[in-house]
Amino acid sequence: MRGRLPDVPRAGLPDGGARVGSADGEAGFSLIELMTAMTLIGVVMAALTSFFTNSVRATNVQSNTQTAIQLISDGLERVRALRGSSVTTGRDRASAEAQWSAVTADSPVHPYLSTMEQTWDDQVAPEEVAPLPLASELIELNRMRFARSWYVGRCWQPLLGGDCTAASLPNAVLFYRVVVVVTWAGTGCPDRGCSQVAATLVSAAATDPIFNTNETAQAPQVVNPGRQNGELTVPVRLEVTAIGGAPPLTWNASGLPPGLTMNSSGIVTGTPTTAGTYSVVASATDGFGLTGSAAFSWVIAALPALTNPGTITSIAGTALTFTPTLAGGTSPMTWVAAGLPPGLSIDAATGTISGAPTTVGTRSVTLTVTDTFGKAAATTFSWVVKPALSITTPADQSTLTNRPATPLQLVASGGVAPYKYSAAGVPSSVGFWQTAGLPPGLTLNATTGIITGTPTYPSEYVVKVTVTDAAGKTASTQFLWTVGPYVKWPRGDQSGGLGTVFAVPASATGGAPPYTWYATDLPDGVSYDPKTGQVNGVLAAAGRFLVTFRVTDTKGNFEQLQIVTTVTTSTGLRITTAPTARSTRVGTADSFSPGVAGGTGAKAWSATGLPTGMSINPASGTVSGTPTAAGTYLTKLTATDTASKKSHWMFVWTVT
Numbered sequence: 001m002r003g004r005l006p007d008v009p010r011a012g013l014p015d016g017g018a019r020v021g022s023a024d025g026e027a028g029f030s031l032i033e034l035m036t037a038m039t040l041i042g043v044v045m046a047a048l049t050s051f052f053t054n055s056v057r058a059t060n061v062q063s064n065t066q067t068a069i070q071l072i073s074d075g076l077e078r079v080r081a082l083r084g085s086s087v088t089t090g091r092d093r094a095s096a097e098a099q100w101s102a103v104t105a106d107s108p109v110h111p112y113l114s115t116m117e118q119t120w121d122d123q124v125a126p127e128e129v130a131p132l133p134l135a136s137e138l139i140e141l142n143r144m145r146f147a148r149s150w151y152v153g154r155c156w157q158p159l160l161g162g163d164c165t166a167a168s169l170p171n172a173v174l175f176y177r178v179v180v181v182v183t184w185a186g187t188g189c190p191d192r193g194c195s196q197v198a199a200t201l202v203s204a205a206a207t208d209p210i211f212n213t214n215e216t217a218q219a220p221q222v223v224n225p226g227r228q229n230g231e232l233t234v235p236v237r238l239e240v241t242a243i244g245g246a247p248p249l250t251w252n253a254s255g256l257p258p259g260l261t262m263n264s265s266g267i268v269t270g271t272p273t274t275a276g277t278y279s280v281v282a283s284a285t286d287g288f289g290l291t292g293s294a295a296f297s298w299v300i301a302a303l304p305a306l307t308n309p310g311t312i313t314s315i316a317g318t319a320l321t322f323t324p325t326l327a328g329g330t331s332p333m334t335w336v337a338a339g340l341p342p343g344l345s346i347d348a349a350t351g352t353i354s355g356a357p358t359t360v361g362t363r364s365v366t367l368t369v370t371d372t373f374g375k376a377a378a379t380t381f382s383w384v385v386k387p388a389l390s391i392t393t394p395a396d397q398s399t400l401t402n403r404p405a406t407p408l409q410l411v412a413s414g415g416v417a418p419y420k421y422s423a424a425g426v427p428s429s430v431g432f433w434q435t436a437g438l439p440p441g442l443t444l445n446a447t448t449g450i451i452t453g454t455p456t457y458p459s460e461y462v463v464k465v466t467v468t469d470a471a472g473k474t475a476s477t478q479f480l481w482t483v484g485p486y487v488k489w490p491r492g493d494q495s496g497g498l499g500t501v502f503a504v505p506a507s508a509t510g511g512a513p514p515y516t517w518y519a520t521d522l523p524d525g526v527s528y529d530p531k532t533g534q535v536n537g538v539l540a541a542a543g544r545f546l547v548t549f550r551v552t553d554t555k556g557n558f559e560q561l562q563i564v565t566t567v568t569t570s571t572g573l574r575i576t577t578a579p580t581a582r583s584t585r586v587g588t589a590d591s592f593s594p595g596v597a598g599g600t601g602a603k604a605w606s607a608t609g610l611p612t613g614m615s616i617n618p619a620s621g622t623v624s625g626t627p628t629a630a631g632t633y634l635t636k637l638t639a640t641d642t643a644s645k646k647s648h649w650m651f652v653w654t655v656t
Helices: 031-080 093-101
Strands: 137-141 144-158 172-184 194-203 228-231 236-239 250-254 260-262 267-270 276-285 291-301 312-315 320-322 334-338 344-346 353-355 361-370 376-386 397-400 420-425 434-436 442-444 450-453 459-468 474-484 486-488 493-497 501-505 507-509 516-520 526-528 534-538 542-552 558-568 574-577 581-584 590-592 595-597 604-608 614-616 623-625 631-640 646-655
Touching: 031 144, 031 172, 031 194, 093 144, 250 260, 334 344, 420 442, 474 507, 486 542, 486 558, 493 501, 542 574, 574 646, 581 590, 604 614
Parallel strands: 228 291, 312 376, 397 474, 434 459, 493 558, 542 646, 581 646
Antiparallel strands: 137 144, 144 172, 172 194, 236 267, 250 276, 260 267, 276 291, 320 353, 334 361, 344 353, 361 376, 420 459, 442 450, 459 474, 486 507, 501 534, 516 542, 526 534, 542 558, 574 595, 590 623, 604 631, 614 623, 631 646
16 A cells, blocks of 8 residues: 655755656656666666576586586496407507697697507408597587597506506506597687596406496596706796596605705796706695606706816917817807907807917907806807918028038927928929939938038039928928039030030039039030030030039039030931940950941941950951959940041940
8 A cells, every 4th residue: 555645845846847646646756766767677687687698608508518528428438348459449540640630739638648659450441430439429419519539549557556658667557548528619618619528548458357346536647747957046847737636636746856846736846956867756646545646857957167278279271170168057058259269160059169260369268158048157268379380491501512511400480399300302303413302411300400410422402391290280491402512514415416516504503613624525526614614616526425524613622523425417427336334244255346327438446445354346346355353444435437537435334
């Protein structure tokens, strides 16, 4: 029953304003009050609608989850209905690998796959149907589509219990692990959809497994994190996870490096204090008191430290390789070097310095290495680049025969001391009179590099000196050493045609000029200048001549040289066959007959320098007899024709 309201003016409304009232004249609500009431009713109804909608959505999500759990349970029952050795039947390798490859890192199946080894049916037959299909099984319930999949792998469990892992351990039992996952998309699911997953172990034995219904719970499977690397002073954080087990899980770890601890949630933190390799066992105990564990190694490296190599010495232009000595640190490393000699560079990955330095001098080098944790070590040392090994070329030397030579010091520099010296000859293209090597009577000290002694044979020697340093590098130089005086002749054998001009500039070197010349057995028509040794003339007789030149200096030192001179003709008188050298024994008869051509009429023969006991037939030129005295004889044969033209032939006859 509603009471009557007195007619009292309302605030904000002038008396007599419009009202909403009843027909009997009762006072009613104003238009503003009515509109306010309707707004409040709308708000309340909207809130009730949202509450109803959320309630329906939550009911749907719960219903879908329960359906997925039931589908997983049915999937596991299908697995348990199979003989253990039959869970891979019909699962061909290609399809099995494709199924595993499609699993992404954020998939709920991924942690399970890391604990088992992939397997398949090697004997799969064409058209064979797998009891546990490789393709997802699509199921539609309550207008919702679910996808159910089976993943099959192998794992090994120690006889004494523990995690079943993908590593084949000694004395471990082989199991098949089957993972069943159900996925769906719908209200309340994230972008990638909702999922439920479960796994079971099946005996891999040929006989059917026997299940103990009193032990349905399984221990949590700790996901092995693999080998861990750390370093002194570098903070650590590692979260160890597990699959399965009844929550809540309680964690602990044994064997952790000093400075590290694990909390009850399985997170390892701390800063390592002692370098070394540690065997760690991480364990998780579930709500039923069942424990799973995983063992892994944890390597704590010392901080990087570089060994100072001290002063490094190298040779300019010589290739080298230097690898610094590093202890501690964790790879990969990054290397840098400051102040390297020009021509050298460092490998940023290995720290090896290589190249060939180009600039002589001493440099301060700083070598720095930084490891993967950003920890660095540095060392500074001196790098000396020395000049390349060299030897100073001495001035040409001049020494008298049979007189002590002034000691000659050879000077080497650069390279790596100590040095070793050696001398050898160099064939000369200047003239046949030059001889290779040190003059006879002189020696070179291999350690000191000093040449001393008394030369015994006059000549001009082309000497090559080589120095070798402690690194095996060599340097050489050459110079002339004159022992004199001695005769210089353009070449060994002088030739010319009969009737031609013959001019040869003989010369001498060494000793104490001026020189005096003397020559014997010159070809007919040729003479020499006693002051200059110059030979001039017109060759007047064909044949072979052994010319002896002798030069004497103002101090009486002398040297002589024997030269073969051949005068040729194709038409004039000439001896054609005769010895160029002959050797005979004392008391042994010997004979030979020279040949002759050209000329006029009969030939008359004569000879000089025949060995004692030998004679020549003037008409035939035959030389015969029995030598009676040993010695070296300079023999000269002469043939003369009726026109008084001559031809000579000279050779050395040795009687022993």
